[in-house]
Structures are given as structure tokens and as C-alpha cells.
Amino acid sequence: MKFVLGLTGGIGSGKSAASDWFERRGIVVVDADVVAREIVEIGQQALLKIKETFGDWVLHEDGSLNRRALREHIFQSTEARKTLENITHPAIRQSIIQQLEQAQSPYVILVSPLLFETNQHELTNHTLLIDASEELQIHRASQRDHQTVEQIKKIIAAQMPRAQKQQLADDIVLNDGHLDHLYAHLEKLHEQYLKRAQA
Numbered sequence: 001m002k003f004v005l006g007l008t009g010g011i012g013s014g015k016s017a018a019s020d021w022f023e024r025r026g027i028v029v030v031d032a033d034v035v036a037r038e039i040v041e042i043g044q045q046a047l048l049k050i051k052e053t054f055g056d057w058v059l060h061e062d063g064s065l066n067r068r069a070l071r072e073h074i075f076q077s078t079e080a081r082k083t084l085e086n087i088t089h090p091a092i093r094q095s096i097i098q099q100l101e102q103a104q105s106p107y108v109i110l111v112s113p114l115l116f117e118t119n120q121h122e123l124t125n126h127t128l129l130i131d132a133s134e135e136l137q138i139h140r141a142s143q144r145d146h147q148t149v150e151q152i153k154k155i156i157a158a159q160m161p162r163a164q165k166q167q168l169a170d171d172i173v174l175n176d177g178h179l180d181h182l183y184a185h186l187e188k189l190h191e192q193y194l195k196r197a198q199a
Contacts, residue, residue: 003107003197004100006124008115010162011155012141013132014175014182019111021186028103030096032112032120039091040065046091053083089118096123107197116168117160126196128189129169131162136177 007022007029009015019029039046042063050058050065058070074081100108100123112120121127132140134156141152166172173185 002100002103003126003193004124005107005109005193006115006121006127007109007111007130008113008121008127008165008169009130009132009175010137010159010165011113011152012137012139012144013130014140015111015113015130017175017179017182018128018130018173018186019109021183022109022190025190026105027107027109027190028105029109029111030099030103032092032096032110032114032118035092035095035099036088039088039095044091046087049087050084053087054080093120093123096120107193113159116165121168126171126193127169128171128173129165130175130182131166131172132175132177134162136175140177 007015007019009018019031023029038044040050041047047065050070054070054073058066058073060066070084074084096110100110110120110124112118115121115124115127137156138149138152141147141155142149147155171189173182173189175182
């Protein structure tokens with residue numbers, strides 16, 4: 001059985017910088033956000049189910065998913081959000097499992113912003129949290145995503161509290177904003193993960 005590392009962190013924590021670093025070391029990274037987009041592409045089962053459940057208005061004229069319309073709809077209704085999750089979550093999980101099994105590297109990483117919230121940590125042997133102070137998260141995300149501070153605060157509030165993630169994670173790297181500090185921590189952990197993968 002392959003050693004699977006779960007990598008998570010809140011918005012603007014430096015999760016992508018960390019996963020890019022591992023990829024440069026030849027470690028296969030399966031990104032839950034990418035999978036979530038793949039399973040609703042034209043011709044995918046999940047997209048057909050979404051259309052059957054919600055109606056034709058969820059699609060653009062070319063048959064692709066109208067994410068904005070669907071997002072606005074589920075924001076207004078918890079029930080609609082649960083219905084959508086019941087369609088997408090099993091499909092995402094199935095695709096993630098498939099990709100983790102096919103990965104050809106000493107160990108494999110599952111990157112997910114909602115690793116603990118969606119129980120995707122159950123698919124991993126070990127978890128790593130890239131952690132950052134809320135001030136840093138807001139500063140980074142507002143520079144990168146062109147979102148307002150208010151929008152970012154809402155996203156942070158909707159995610160699992162930082163303290164709770166810290167309790168659940170096996171390893172925590174505090175990203176203070178200096179990439180060389182982040183990489184030095186990752187280097188040590190990478191050595192440990194390679195050993196564990198060989199055990």
C-alpha cells in the first residue's frame with residue numbers, strides 16, 4: 001500500500017507553494033480542487049446528474065457548467081448545497097482514489113483545502129498542515145486573488161477553525177511568508193516521508 005500524505009491549509013496559507021515544492025522533487029500531487037473541476041466537465045456523469053437534478057439553467061449554451069449560477073443558487077439554500085455535495089463528493093472521492101492508486105512516485109500527496117471537512121483525510125496515512133496567521137492569509141489572498149478583505153474573511157470563517165486543524169494534523173509547518181523557511185521545513189519532512197514510504 002502506497003504512503004499517502006494529505007496536505008492542507010487555509011486560503012493564502014502557502015499550500016500551493018508547498019505542493020509545487022514536492023512536485024519539483026518528483027512526488028505526484030493529486031489536487032482535490034482540480035479533481036472537483038474535472039468531474040463536472042462535459043460528458044462526465046456528475047455533470048449529467050447536476051443537470052437532471054437542478055435543470056438546464058445550470059449549463060452554458062455550450063453544455064459546460066455555469067459555475068456562477070450554480071454557486072449563487074447553493075449559497076442561498078443549504079438544501080441545494082447538500083444535494084450538490086451528494087452528487088459531487090462521491091465522484092470526487094472515487095476519482096481521487098483512482099489517481100492516488102495510479103501514482104508512480106515514492107509516495108503521493110493529496111492536496112485539499114477541505115481535507116478534514118470532507119473526510120478526505122481518511123484516504124491518507126499522514127497529514128501535513130501548512131499554517132499561517134490570519135493576517136498573513138488575508139494579506140496574501142487579497143494580493144493574489146483580487147478579492148476584498150471582507151470576502152477573504154468570509155472564506156476563512158467558512159473553513160474549519162485554524163486551531164481545530166492544528167489539533168487534527170500530524171505535522172504542522174508555520175509559513176511565515178519566507179519561502180526559504182518553508183522549503184527548509186519541507187526538506188526535513190520529505191526525508192521522513194521517503195523513509196516511511198520505504199518501510
